[in-house]
Amino acid sequence: MEIQKSETPSQATGRAAMKKELPKHYQDHRHVWVFIELERGQVHPVSLELLGEGRKLADKLGVQLAGVVVGPRDGVGTGPAIADAFAYGADLAYLIESPLLVDYRNEPFTKALTDLVNCHRPEILLLGATTLGRDLAGSVATTLQTGLTADCTELDVDVDGSLAATRPTFGGSLLCTIYTLNCRPQMATVRPRVMAMPQRVAKPIGRVIRHDLMMVEEEIVTKVLGFLSDSQSEDANLAYADVVVGGGLGLGAAENLQHVKVFARTIGGEFGCSRPLVQKGWMPFDRQIGQTGKTIRPKLYVAAGISGAIQHRVGVEGADLIVAINTDRNAPIFDFAHVGVVADAIRFLPALTEALTRRLAPRDHMKLVN
Ligand SMILES: Cc1cc2nc3c(=O)[nH]c(=O)nc-3n(C[C@H](O)[C@H](O)[C@H](O)COP(=O)(O)OP(=O)(O)OC[C@H]3O[C@@H](n4cnc5c(N)ncnc54)[C@H](O)[C@@H]3O)c2cc1C
Known part of the structure; x- marks a missing residue:
C-alpha cells in the first residue's frame, strides 16, 4: 500500500506515479462491489450511500456494480436488501443465505465475503464504516491480504483505473490519497452520511447470483447468547x-x-x-x-x-x-x-x-x- 499527499487522482506523482504492473493473478479482477449491511433486518442507509458512489466508480471503469447481501436463509431482510441494491443502482446482487448468518458474527460473515471475492474477483469492495463494517472489512482485508483504506471522504479512479481513496490524516490537518497497488480487491470503508444519498433508479432490474456458505456451526467459535437492544438508552440518531x-x-x-x-x-x-x-x-x-x-x-x-x-x-x-x-x-x-x-x-x-x-x-x- 502506498501513501501520497492529496492531489487530483489523474495527476498522481511521486510513488503513486511509479506503480508497478499488477501481478498477473490479479489482472482478471473486475467490477465494483458494495456490501449491503443489514441491521436487525433493515438495510443500513450507509450501504445505499455507497451504492451511489459505487455506481460512479463502475461507470468510470466501464464495469458492473454489484450489491453483496449476506443473511439468514428464511430471508429476513435479504429480499428487501436485494430490491434496495437494484433500486439504488446495482446491476447484480450476490446472495448468501444461511441460518448461521442470523446475527452478525465475524467468522461466518468473513468466510461468506472472502469466498465470494475469491470466486468472482471484484476489483473494488466498499463497506460502511459502521461497527459491523469496520469489524468485517478488517478481517476480510487481512484474510485476503489486500489493502483497506478506512473512513474515506472521497473515492475516485485515477488514469490507470486504480481506486484513489482519500481520507483525512494527521488529525484532519491533511488529506491523503491512498492506493492499493499490488493486491486486489481494493477495499475502502466510508462513514455514514459522508456520501450523499443517491436517487432511486426509475425501473430497477438486476440479476441475483446465489452462493452457499461453506461452513458449519461447529467451526464458529463465537456464539450469540442474546441480543440486548439499546433502544432504552439516550442514543442519538x-x-x-x-x-x-x-x-x-x-x-x-x-x-x-x-x-x-x-x-x-x-x-x-x-x-x-x-x-x-x-x-x-x-x-x-x-x-x-x-x-x-x-x-x-x-x-x-x-x-x-x-x-x-x-x-x-x-x-x-x-x-x-x-x-x-x-x-x-x-x-x-x-x-x-x-x-x-x-x-x-x-x-x-x-x-x-x-x-x-x-x-x-x-x-x-x-x-x-x-
Ligand atoms: C485528532 C483530532 C480529532 C478531533 N476530532 C474532533 C471532532 O470529531 N469534533 C470536534 O468538534 N472537534 C474535534 N477535535 C478538536 C478540534 O480541533 C477543536 O479543538 C474543537 O472542535 C474545538 O471545540 P469548540 O469549538 O467547542 O471550542 P473552541 O475552539 O474553544 O471554541 C469556542 C468558541 O466559542 C466562542 N464563544 C465563547 N463564548 C461564547 C459565547 N458566550 N457565545 C457564543 N460563542 C462563544 C469562541 O469565540 C470560540 O470561537 C479533534 C482534534 C484532534 C486533534
Missing part, C-alpha cells in the same frame, strides 16, 4: 437527523447545554456537541460531531459557541444550511456558515427559543426546514 443543534466550549459550563437541548427540542431537532464537551464529560460520545464523532447532513445545523475547527467542519459541511452563533466575529466557523450571528449564545438561544415557542405551534417546526 444524529447522523440522519434533519435538524441538529450543536453546542461548543463557548457555552462555558455544562448547565448551559440545557439551552442547546431546549432549543433543539423546540425546532424538532437532535442536539450534539464539539469534542471538548465530550472530553469534559458534559455530553456522551455518541453526541460528538466531527471527524472522530458523527458526520451529519441535516437540512439545518445550528452551531452555538463552536469555533469551527477543521475537525468539526468536516463533520458538518454537508449540511444544507449552517447557522453559527459566536461572540467572535473572526471565528473560523463564519468562513463556512451560511448565516452568522455575532452574539452570546447563552443569552441568544433562550431568547430565540422563547420567540419561536410564541410564534410556532410544535407541529409547525417542519416549516423551518422545508
Whole structure:
C-alpha cells in the first residue's frame, strides 16, 4: 500500500506515479462491489450511500456494480436488501443465505465475503464504516491480504483505473490519497452520511447470483447468547437527523447545554456537541460531531459557541444550511456558515427559543426546514 499527499487522482506523482504492473493473478479482477449491511433486518442507509458512489466508480471503469447481501436463509431482510441494491443502482446482487448468518458474527460473515471475492474477483469492495463494517472489512482485508483504506471522504479512479481513496490524516490537518497497488480487491470503508444519498433508479432490474456458505456451526467459535437492544438508552440518531443543534466550549459550563437541548427540542431537532464537551464529560460520545464523532447532513445545523475547527467542519459541511452563533466575529466557523450571528449564545438561544415557542405551534417546526 502506498501513501501520497492529496492531489487530483489523474495527476498522481511521486510513488503513486511509479506503480508497478499488477501481478498477473490479479489482472482478471473486475467490477465494483458494495456490501449491503443489514441491521436487525433493515438495510443500513450507509450501504445505499455507497451504492451511489459505487455506481460512479463502475461507470468510470466501464464495469458492473454489484450489491453483496449476506443473511439468514428464511430471508429476513435479504429480499428487501436485494430490491434496495437494484433500486439504488446495482446491476447484480450476490446472495448468501444461511441460518448461521442470523446475527452478525465475524467468522461466518468473513468466510461468506472472502469466498465470494475469491470466486468472482471484484476489483473494488466498499463497506460502511459502521461497527459491523469496520469489524468485517478488517478481517476480510487481512484474510485476503489486500489493502483497506478506512473512513474515506472521497473515492475516485485515477488514469490507470486504480481506486484513489482519500481520507483525512494527521488529525484532519491533511488529506491523503491512498492506493492499493499490488493486491486486489481494493477495499475502502466510508462513514455514514459522508456520501450523499443517491436517487432511486426509475425501473430497477438486476440479476441475483446465489452462493452457499461453506461452513458449519461447529467451526464458529463465537456464539450469540442474546441480543440486548439499546433502544432504552439516550442514543442519538444524529447522523440522519434533519435538524441538529450543536453546542461548543463557548457555552462555558455544562448547565448551559440545557439551552442547546431546549432549543433543539423546540425546532424538532437532535442536539450534539464539539469534542471538548465530550472530553469534559458534559455530553456522551455518541453526541460528538466531527471527524472522530458523527458526520451529519441535516437540512439545518445550528452551531452555538463552536469555533469551527477543521475537525468539526468536516463533520458538518454537508449540511444544507449552517447557522453559527459566536461572540467572535473572526471565528473560523463564519468562513463556512451560511448565516452568522455575532452574539452570546447563552443569552441568544433562550431568547430565540422563547420567540419561536410564541410564534410556532410544535407541529409547525417542519416549516423551518422545508
Ligand atoms: C485528532 C483530532 C480529532 C478531533 N476530532 C474532533 C471532532 O470529531 N469534533 C470536534 O468538534 N472537534 C474535534 N477535535 C478538536 C478540534 O480541533 C477543536 O479543538 C474543537 O472542535 C474545538 O471545540 P469548540 O469549538 O467547542 O471550542 P473552541 O475552539 O474553544 O471554541 C469556542 C468558541 O466559542 C466562542 N464563544 C465563547 N463564548 C461564547 C459565547 N458566550 N457565545 C457564543 N460563542 C462563544 C469562541 O469565540 C470560540 O470561537 C479533534 C482534534 C484532534 C486533534
